[in-house]
Amino acid sequence: MMILRAATPDDLALLLHWDEQPHVVASDPTDDWHWELELSRSPDWREQLIAELDGRPIGVIQIIDPAREESHYWGDIATNLRAIDIWIGEASDLGKGYGTQMMQLALTRCFADPAVTAVLLDPLVSNIRAHRFYERLGFERIEQRRFGEDDCFVYRLSRNDWHD
Numbered sequence: 001m002m003i004l005r006a007a008t009p010d011d012l013a014l015l016l017h018w019d020e021q022p023h024v025v026a027s028d029p030t031d032d033w034h035w036e037l038e039l040s041r042s043p044d045w046r047e048q049l050i051a052e053l054d055g056r057p058i059g060v061i062q063i064i065d066p067a068r069e070e071s072h073y074w075g076d077i078a079t080n081l082r083a084i085d086i087w088i089g090e091a092s093d094l095g096k097g098y099g100t101q102m103m104q105l106a107l108t109r110c111f112a113d114p115a116v117t118a119v120l121l122d123p124l125v126s127n128i129r130a131h132r133f134y135e136r137l138g139f140e141r142i143e144q145r146r147f148g149e150d151d152c153f154v155y156r157l158s159r160n161d162w163h164d
C-alpha cells in the first residue's frame, strides 16, 4: 500500500542520500533543496511529502502553490494552481509503477481543494522519460521556458482532464 506523509527532520539523512543518486542528480542538477532548513519549517504554500510503500520510504513529492511560493520561482503566475516535484530515491525502485501511484495520490490531494483549477510540472527538456510519464498521466505540454539555468518544459493537467 502506498501512502504520502509529511516529511520531518528525521528524514534528513535519507533525503540527502537520495539527492546523491545519479538518476536524481540527472533530473535536477542545479537545485539545492536546503533540507536541513526546510524540514524544520512548514510554510502554508507548500507540502513536502514522503511516499511510503508498505511502510518503506521510497520517494518524495513536493506540492506548492506557485503564486504564493516565496522565491517566486514560477514568476508571474495565476492563483489556484499547484506545482509538483516528484522523484523516487533508489534506482532499484524506478519503473515499477510506484511513481504512477505517487502521482495519483498527489493529484487527488491537489484537486481535493475545490478552488484548484490545474496542476503544473516543469521537467528538464532533457528528461525525456519523465515527459512520457507525465503525458501518460494526462498532462499536456504547454510551453518551453527557462527556470534559472534550467531549460524546461511546462506541463499542465486541468481539473477537467483529470480522472481519479
Ligand SMILES: CC(C)(COP(=O)(O)OP(=O)(O)OC[C@H]1O[C@@H](n2cnc3c(N)ncnc32)[C@H](O)[C@@H]1OP(=O)(O)O)[C@@H](O)C(=O)NCCC(=O)NCCS
Binding pocket: 023, 024, 027, 086, 087, 088, 089, 093, 094, 095, 096, 097, 098, 099, 100, 101, 122, 123, 124, 127, 129, 130, 131, 132, 133, 134
Ligand atoms: C519520473 C518517476 C517519478 C516515474 O516513476 P516510476 O515509478 O519510475 O514510473 P512508473 O513505473 O510509474 O512508470 C514508468 C515510466 O516512468 C518513467 N521513468 C522510468 N525511469 C525513469 C527515469 N530514470 N527517469 C525519468 N523517468 C523514468 C518512464 O516514462 C517510464 O516509462 P517507460 O518505461 O515507457 O519509459 C521516476 O522515474 C523518477 O523518480 N525518475 C527520476 C527523477 C525524475 O526524473 N523526476 C521527475 C523530475 S521532473
